[in-house]
Amino acid sequence: MLSLHILLLLSACAKLVIGGTVERQGSSCVVHASEDGSDDAPAILEAFDACGSDGQILLQDPLYHIESVMDTTGLNNVIVDITGTMLWGTNITYWRANGLELGYLNMTTAWRFGGDNVTFNGHGVGTFDGNGQLWYDFTKGVSNLPGRPISLMVTNTTSSHFDGIRFVQSQFWTMAIKNSVDVLFENIWINSTSNSSQPARNTDGVDVFFSDRITMRNWTVTGGDDNISMKANSTNILIQDCTFHGGLGVAIGSIGQYEGVFERIENVTAERITALKSRYAGYIKTWTGEVNGVPPNGGGGGLGYAKNITFRDFVLENVTDSVARITQCTSFNGVTVDCNTSLFQISDITWGPMTGSISSGTLAAMQCSRAAPCPGIEFVDFEEIETSGKRTISCSNIVDPEGFQCS
Numbered sequence: 001m002l003s004l005h006i007l008l009l010l011s012a013c014a015k016l017v018i019g020g021t022v023e024r025q026g027s028s029c030v031v032h033a034s035e036d037g038s039d040d041a042p043a044i045l046e047a048f049d050a051c052g053s054d055g056q057i058l059l060q061d062p063l064y065h066i067e068s069v070m071d072t073t074g075l076n077n078v079i080v081d082i083t084g085t086m087l088w089g090t091n092i093t094y095w096r097a098n099g100l101e102l103g104y105l106n107m108t109t110a111w112r113f114g115g116d117n118v119t120f121n122g123h124g125v126g127t128f129d130g131n132g133q134l135w136y137d138f139t140k141g142v143s144n145l146p147g148r149p150i151s152l153m154v155t156n157t158t159s160s161h162f163d164g165i166r167f168v169q170s171q172f173w174t175m176a177i178k179n180s181v182d183v184l185f186e187n188i189w190i191n192s193t194s195n196s197s198q199p200a201r202n203t204d205g206v207d208v209f210f211s212d213r214i215t216m217r218n219w220t221v222t223g224g225d226d227n228i229s230m231k232a233n234s235t236n237i238l239i240q241d242c243t244f245h246g247g248l249g250v251a252i253g254s255i256g257q258y259e260g261v262f263e264r265i266e267n268v269t270a271e272r273i274t275a276l277k278s279r280y281a282g283y284i285k286t287w288t289g290e291v292n293g294v295p296p297n298g299g300g301g302g303l304g305y306a307k308n309i310t311f312r313d314f315v316l317e318n319v320t321d322s323v324a325r326i327t328q329c330t331s332f333n334g335v336t337v338d339c340n341t342s343l344f345q346i347s348d349i350t351w352g353p354m355t356g357s358i359s360s361g362t363l364a365a366m367q368c369s370r371a372a373p374c375p376g377i378e379f380v381d382f383e384e385i386e387t388s389g390k391r392t393i394s395c396s397n398i399v400d401p402e403g404f405q406c407s
């Protein structure tokens with residue numbers, strides 16, 4: 001009796017030291033944050049272990065500290081409910097050494113998440129705080145610094161729903177979606193803004209790979225570099241009712257980075273989008289046919305196609321560069337390349353109808369590779385877009401433009 005008492009006391013003490021605790025309520029696991037600000041990740045992992053199948057995981061304390069990587073895959077019929085904030089730790093050495101692999105572009109993540117029939121609900125308040133300022137200052141603008149972790153990787157996920165989640169100061173890309181089918185992400189709010197002279201570089205909103213039937217609805221993305229981007233083998237993607245503050249707009253690519261590898265992007269619709277001071281409305285970017293360096297910052301020579309992509313019903317406000325942009329000239333920084341070499345085939349792309357304003361005189365700048373000219377490029381109702389005066393549409397290797405004439 002006495003020894004049991006001591007044991008309980010000891011375990012209570014131990015729990016206080018090691019972090020949060022898990023309270024079981026039937027098939028629900030309630031995670032309580034530690035009282036001393038120590039790592040709550042082990043308790044969260046324990047909750048996913050115990051309740052990650054036919055259960056619920058409830059994160060309802062105001063603040064959880066995440067000091068170690070989390071891998072929660074193979075979930076099934078589960079509800080994850082968060083109303084508090086998860087704050088990622090500041091030990092850059094730890095994160096760079098322990099990130100979980102994305103399995104593409106040599107990138108890593110702090111949380112790998114996946115399952116079937118998962119509902120992840122933040123009720124508009126549940127927040128991921130990546131403590132990103134530390135990373136922006138540490139990175140000093142270097143592109144794709146190795147080991148800088150993606151906040152959340154959603155992988156091998158089917159028939160699932162992410163709703164009402166906020167992300168602030170993401171460490172790197174906010175989200176990557178990979179090997180997933182039939183997943184809806186809605187009411188997502190992202191703001192990664194640097195408060196120092198160092199930029200919040202590479203804080204993409206989301207990058208999608210090897211996924212089919214993904215919907216992103218009602219996202220608000222803020223930050224100098226943010227964007228939503230479809231990359232290798234993204235098919236049947238719907239983006240609706242989103243607002244971008246700054247960033248590059250809706251992006252297709254970069255793609256064609258891996259020599260000789262076939263990748264495609266097909267059936268993407270982005271509609272009812274508001275772009276405030278973004279660089280572009282919709283833009284498509286491939287590597288050249290030449291190989292210079294290795295991914296993530298170098299590469300080229302990839303094959304495949306991007307087809308049937310529609311950017312419609314956009315409202316533009318002071319878009320800074322152009323409405324429609326295609327470039328097949330991406331290469332390793334600083335290398336002079338031949339922009340006519342890419343064999344990656346772009347076709348059947350529609351921009352418009354769109355309204356609002358751009359602060360430049362370039363409606364469109366479209367550079368397709370001579371080795372793979374672009375057919376089926378169409379503009380619908382560009383008349384209403386106000387420009388700073390000129391209405392330049394520059395083209396290379398556009399075959400039979402529809403609804404516009406090249407300047």
Ligand SMILES: *[C@@H]1O[C@H](CO)[C@@H](O)[C@H](O)[C@H]1NC(C)=O
Nearest residue numbers: 073074075114115116156157
């Ligand atoms: C994907 O998840 C399913 C169950 O949800 C599992 O059977 C399968 O092994 C997982 N695949 C990978 C590559 O992790």
Ligand SMILES: *[C@@H]1O[C@H](CO)[C@@H](O)[C@H](O)[C@H]1NC(C)=O
Nearest residue numbers: 054076077078079117118119
């Ligand atoms: C999906 O999970 C929910 C619980 O979150 C459950 O009520 C529902 O029956 C599951 N759907 C299927 C098709 O298994």
Ligand SMILES: *[C@@H]1O[C@H](CO)[C@@H](O)[C@H](O)[C@H]1NC(C)=O
Nearest residue numbers: 090091092093094095097098
């Ligand atoms: C940071 O992480 C490294 C590597 O895991 C570890 O050796 C070091 O003790 C940690 N530093 C602090 C202050 O916890």
Ligand SMILES: *[C@@H]1O[C@H](CO)[C@@H](O)[C@H](O)[C@H]1NC(C)=O
Nearest residue numbers: 096106146147294295296297
């Ligand atoms: C890939 O990542 C590892 C570890 O994060 C790093 O050591 C290596 O330099 C990276 N490779 C490239 C080509 O960036």
Ligand SMILES: *[C@@H]1O[C@H](CO)[C@@H](O)[C@H](O)[C@H]1NC(C)=O
Nearest residue numbers: 124186187188189218219220
């Ligand atoms: C869209 O998401 C925002 C949070 O970013 C939320 O406040 C708003 O209610 C959502 N709109 C709709 C129509 O659900």
Ligand SMILES: *[C@@H]1O[C@H](CO)[C@@H](O)[C@H](O)[C@H]1NC(C)=O
Nearest residue numbers: 191192193194195222223245
């Ligand atoms: C984004 O965050 C920055 C700094 O935290 C803040 O100044 C800015 O107002 C926020 N933007 C929006 C649209 O909320």
Ligand SMILES: *[C@@H]1O[C@H](CO)[C@@H](O)[C@H](O)[C@H]1NC(C)=O
Nearest residue numbers: 131132133134169194195196
């Ligand atoms: C910028 O953010 C960091 C980390 O959140 C904070 O410590 C610092 O005080 C902030 N600086 C300014 C000028 O707001």
Ligand SMILES: *[C@@H]1O[C@H](CO)[C@@H](O)[C@H](O)[C@H]1NC(C)=O
Nearest residue numbers: 202204225227229251253254
């Ligand atoms: C997203 O923005 C970042 C930062 O500007 C940039 O490095 C990245 O290439 C962009 N992604 C796409 C697909 O344009």
Ligand SMILES: *[C@@H]1O[C@H](CO)[C@@H](O)[C@H](O)[C@H]1NC(C)=O
Nearest residue numbers: 210232233261262263264304
């Ligand atoms: C992309 O999808 C195509 C068509 O299914 C397939 O042939 C190709 O191997 C995939 N690419 C990669 C890199 O898996």
Ligand SMILES: *[C@@H]1O[C@H](CO)[C@@H](O)[C@H](O)[C@H]1NC(C)=O
Nearest residue numbers: 236237266267268269308309
């Ligand atoms: C193009 O993609 C849209 C979905 O984004 C789909 O509704 C339409 O049928 C596709 N068109 C063709 C010709 O495949």
Ligand SMILES: *[C@@H]1O[C@H](CO)[C@@H](O)[C@H](O)[C@H]1NC(C)=O
Nearest residue numbers: 212234235236265266267308
């Ligand atoms: C694109 O959409 C069309 C029309 O719905 C469909 O026939 C085709 O299979 C889709 N392509 C892919 C890769 O899913």
Ligand SMILES: *[C@@H]1O[C@H](CO)[C@@H](O)[C@H](O)[C@H]1NC(C)=O
Nearest residue numbers: 275276277317318319357359
């Ligand atoms: C766009 O520019 C106009 C004129 O300079 C300005 O009045 C307006 O506030 C700007 N809008 C945004 C979203 O910056």
